[in-house]
Amino acid sequence: xxxxxxxxxxxxxxxxxxxxxxxxxxxxxxxxxxxxxxxxxxxxxxxxxxxxxxxxxxxxxxxxxxxxxxxxxxxxxxxxxxxxxxxxxxxxxxxxxxxxxxxxxxxxxxxxxxxxxxxxxxxxxxxxxxxxxxxxxxxxxxxxxxxxxxxxxxxxxxxxxxxxxxxxxxxxxxxxxxxxxxxxxxxxxxxxxxxxxxxxxxxxxxxxxxxxxxxxxxxxxxxxxxxxxxxxxxxxxxxxxxxxxxxxxxxxxxxxxxxxxxxxxxx
DNA sequence: ATGGTGGACCCTCCA
Numbered sequence: 214x215x216x217x218x219x220x221x222x223x224x225x226x227x228x229x230x231x232x233x234x235x236x237x238x239x240x241x242x243x244x245x246x247x248x249x250x251x252x253x254x255x256x257x258x259x260x261x262x263x264x265x266x267x268x269x270x271x272x273x274x275x276x277x278x279x280x281x282x283x284x285x286x287x288x289x290x291x292x293x294x295x296x297x298x299x300x301x302x303x304x305x306x307x308x309x310x311x312x313x314x315x316x317x318x319x320x321x322x323x324x325x326x327x328x329x330x331x332x333x334x335x336x337x338x339x340x341x342x343x344x345x346x347x348x349x350x351x352x353x354x355x356x357x358x359x360x361x362x363x364x365x366x367x368x369x370x371x372x373x374x375x376x377x378x379x380x381x382x383x384x385x386x387x388x389x390x391x392x393x394x395x396x397x398x399x400x401x402x403x404x405x406x407x408x409x410x411x412x413x414x415x416x417x418x419x420x421x422x423x424x425x426x427x428x429x430x431x432x433x434x435x436x437x438x439x440x441x442x443x444x445x446x447x448x449x450x451x452x453x454x455x456x457x458x459x460x461x462x463x464x465x466x467x468x469x470x471x472x473x474x475x476x477x478x479x480x
Numbered sequence: 481a482t483g484g485t486g487g488a489c490c491c492t493c494c495a
Contacts, residue, residue, distance in 0.1 A: 275488050423485040
């Protein structure tokens with residue numbers, strides 16, 4: 214089973230890129246963030262034409278929005294919490310019924326957190342921290358089994374998840390309070406699948422700002438997108454790839470897709 | 481220290 218996660222930064226604008234990814238990578242399941250489309254306007258028909266007959270999505274006007282597209286039947290999880298009481302369409306989940314049993318898949322878009330890393334003066338940063346705290350409490354109360362978390366978590370936790378650990382330690386996405394909370398969330402029962410494949414001492418990014426003359430030359434990236442697995446699924450992981458080249462496609466997202474393969478007969 | 485670019489949309493917000 215091949216899965217992909219991608220912050221697409223407008224699903225409607227980048228449908229052609231998604232089509233190309235569908236053809237070149239042939240994922241069974243695609244998890245999207247920042248779809249920026251209300252449910253009533255979701256482009257269900259063109260996505261069915263790409264082979265994704267099974268769709269679960271939650272969006273709003275202008276901001277945020279998540280979607281899970283699948284070639285195989287999926288069962289939406291209806292009982293997901295309304296994080297921070299904001300109804301701001303940052304999380305959906307589905308159950309995938311496989312030959313070796315059900316697998317739970319969560320798709321998250323964590324708040325970016327604004328510019329100033331101080332919750333006392335920046336409501337967006339306070340929201341980001343509160344969101345992480347709530348999600349962590351929920352996973353503690355509902356210990357994950359045969360579960361996957363993917364998405365734009367908007368935090369680069371490790372030294373080599375950013376281009377300069379020193380310079381970014383005061384920049385939202387790589388500050389200690391965020392990293393501490395992200396680690397606490399992961400500690401509810403997940404392993405970092407990307408770092409199982411790419412050693413932590415190697416630089417690894419999934420996002421490069423639009424505000425760079427030449428993203429590839431300056432290479433000031435961050436690993437904001439994540440794939441987490443519960444340890445029971447770890448033996449099933451056979452491949453994982455950050456599709457860096459997609460950052461150079463026409464009219465790209467500032468995030469690139471991450472694709473990974475699970476052989477569930479091994480778990 | 482600043483500003484740089486891009487998407488949505490009602491002109492400013494968000495990343």
